[in-house]
Amino acid sequence: MTTPLIDERTHVATMTPPPWATIVWNDEVNLMSYVTHVFMKYFGYPRLKAEELMLQVHHQGRATVSWGEREQMERDVTAMQSYGLWASLERT
Amino acid sequence: MPAFSRRDSTLQTLFDSDELTVLGMLVGELIELLSPLCPHTSDEIFTEPPPFWRQDPALNRLFPDAYADDEAASAEFSRYTMADQTLAKTDAANLVLTDLGAAEDGLVSVPPDHIEAWLITLTNLRLVLAERMGIDNIAEANSMDHPTAAVYTWCGLILDSMVQLL
Numbered sequence: 060m061t062t063p064l065i066d067e068r069t070h071v072a073t074m075t076p077p078p079w080a081t082i083v084w085n086d087e088v089n090l091m092s093y094v095t096h097v098f099m100k101y102f103g104y105p106r107l108k109a110e111e112l113m114l115q116v117h118h119q120g121r122a123t124v125s126w127g128e129r130e131q132m133e134r135d136v137t138a139m140q141s142y143g144l145w146a147s148l149e150r151t
Numbered sequence: 152m153p154a155f156s157r158r159d160s161t162l163q164t165l166f167d168s169d170e171l172t173v174l175g176m177l178v179g180e181l182i183e184l185l186s187p188l189c190p191h192t193s194d195e196i197f198t199e200p201p202p203f204w205r206q207d208p209a210l211n212r213l214f215p216d217a218y219a220d221d222e223a224a225s226a227e228f229s230r231y232t233m234a235d236q237t238l239a240k241t242d243a244a245n246l247v248l249t250d251l252g253a254a255e256d257g258l259v260s261v262p263p264d265h266i267e268a269w270l271i272t273l274t275n276l277r278l279v280l281a282e283r284m285g286i287d288n289i290a291e292a293n294s295m296d297h298p299t300a301a302v303y304t305w306c307g308l309i310l311d312s313m314v315q316l317l
Contacts (some may be wrong), residue, residue, distance in 0.1 A: 088274075088281045090311055092314040092315065097313050117285065135175075136228075139215065140215060140236065141236055142270075143271060143274035143277075143278055146217075147215070147217050148220060149220075
């Protein structure tokens with residue numbers, strides 16, 4: 060059994076940029092601790108990366124939290140919205 | 152200050168009777184807010200969401216546009232996801248009600264498989280309360296001498312105390 064070296068969602072293997080991205084927007088309601096938890100729980104990101112993304116949302120107003128095909132990004136946006144985060148998808 | 156603590160895999164906290172009543176009432180109101188959007192049959196999953204939700208800022212915040220600058224694509228997205236999302240939010244809120252209802256002498260126990268439901272429901276409550284109050288920033292909410300603001304802040308403290316234990 061072989062283990063893929065590269066997550067196919069990163070699209071690194073094909074050298075083509077992923078066409079869509081999931082954006083999480085800053086809002087004044089969601090707690091920083093909770094946003095970090097959601098990024099860890101749903102995307103499986105390590106705490107450091109999740110906190111980095113959370114801080115980017117907080118300070119820059121938005122952060123790209125995932126890349127991929129449109130269908131996958133719609134699933135990610137749905138998940139973020141189900142957690143109460145303000146998310147949308149857009150072309151990269 | 153209300154705070155959860157961990158007992159094995161369960162999260163527990165002690166609420167006084169006012170806290171139990173208020174939280175139960177708010178969660179009930181959340182379910183009521185969502186109920187007109189709940190599909191009654193599985194066929195309704197793919198029907199148009201009732202148009203009134205667009206007029207309610209709280210519902211707009213619970214179901215934001217998926218495409219920031221494409222109204223048609225956002226509408227299409229809502230059409231396909233909103234029924235499921237409404238059901239999921241309602242199910243989560245009902246799990247919270249179940250745990251509140253099972254409280255003994257104010258001791259609320261949240262089993263591991265209910266924790267996400269609590270986090271999601273407390274977040275949904277805070278989003279709705281913030282929209283209802285027209286809160287522009289959290290500092291403002293904390294300084295406002297208003298019962299809704301107090302409840303909003305209280306829900307945030309409970310939520311944060313749960314997240315810190317995960």
